[in-house]
Amino acid sequence: MKPTLKEWFGKEVTQLTLTLRIGCAVYLIYLAWELRGSVLAGDIPFLLAALAFFVIGAALGTHSLVKLIRREYTVPSSPEEEEETA
């Protein structure tokens, strides 16, 4: 059975993971912003890359921020438990 979007992102994330995802989202949006020169010059590959970075960054950042605010994260399990479930 195909996982739903909710299941895809999953709930087994920690506060650390969400914080880092937000940081990465900001970096992706920053990279998209840095590519604005080439975008304005009309370079299609750069335009596509900037668009991809912005969309993915915004989606990832928003989703992670919402989960962080709603406290939808778990306490990290111990390394022994992680090995058993791997």
Place this chain on the structure above:
Amino acid sequence: MENAVKNQKKVNLSLKQYGMVLALIAVYLIFAVITGGKNMAPMTVNNIIMQNGYVIILGVGRLICVLSGNVDLGVGSVVATCGAVAGTLIVDYGVSSPLAMLASLAVGLLFGAFVGFFVAKLEIPPFIVTLATMLMGRGICYVILQAQTKGPLPADYTWVSTGFLPTIKIGAAADGTGGVYLICLIIAAVIAVLVVMGDIRGQKVAAKNGLPTIYTWQLAVKDAVIIGIETFFFYKLGCYNGIPIMLILVAIVVAIYHFITTQTVAGRQIYAMGGNAKAARLSGINTQKVFFWVYANMGLLCGLAGIVLSARNASATPKAGDGFEMDAIASCYIGGAATSGGVGTVIGAVVGAFIMGILNIGMSLAGFDTNVQKIVKGAVLLGAVTMDLLGKRKKK
């Protein structure tokens, strides 16, 4: 006794913790092919350390912040300001280099304490406070430098980032060309011995306590790869100018923080707060104190990075530190802090910093356009995000 040995449970080596090391090797080899082997030249290997020392230092500090569940956006500005203070003291006031370095560290610590006070005591969200320090720090930097570049800085200051350990060369020709610096070979051999002895000891302790041991051949392969990497690395350094002072500095910082995060109560408290701050507080951890020292520590490391950067450039510039926050966070993320179930490590952040460094240098050597470099960095970050998401899903 023989039955006990025969019945000793064997397990496979967990590749999860070495995933990023394999990624590091893969990135390096890919760029070796793209650049025609230029990134394997002794000078390039040396530059990987010299140009990315500050990324590693900031990555370690950033990791400690993130482990406690917080962010610091003001890193770049504080680095620039600390460098500006040191540069101005030396150039305009004739202060000695050691004093200027102490001043830089003190300014960094002050910034960190400032942030720590607002975050810990007044409980203002770190995002807001560090955004403020990002703006204030940059402004203070411009005021101190009066929008100019201060330099040149003296040799006893720049030595931190450009100096090498004194050593002797072996195998050199009569005219001094060729040969390898002895200290690099010695360090490579010592590390190789420590790696093997560490594994042997680990296996013995596990067997003694009835715990599963890892297959010997897998350990041998792992050790061969690690020893191969470090021998290659130190050999290349030995073919250039020996051990950079920067490498010693970075190794000390990494060792200290690795010890703190793995062997001390403070380290466990930081991890506990990152997992669940409320539970940590209820279990008796003084979260205010920990938050304060996490940010004070970040400030101190920014001061150190400020010294390293201004020493590397032999000057203090108002635009120093631009985008450093991004490099530091990418190092932490790519290094596996997000892919390892939320349990980030200092070593992971270092590996992430090396991946970023090899990417930067490899792309420069290959002559990639700066915009193309941004796309590659973004793609690498997306790859790490994908691994993170897929990893979480597979666990379920």
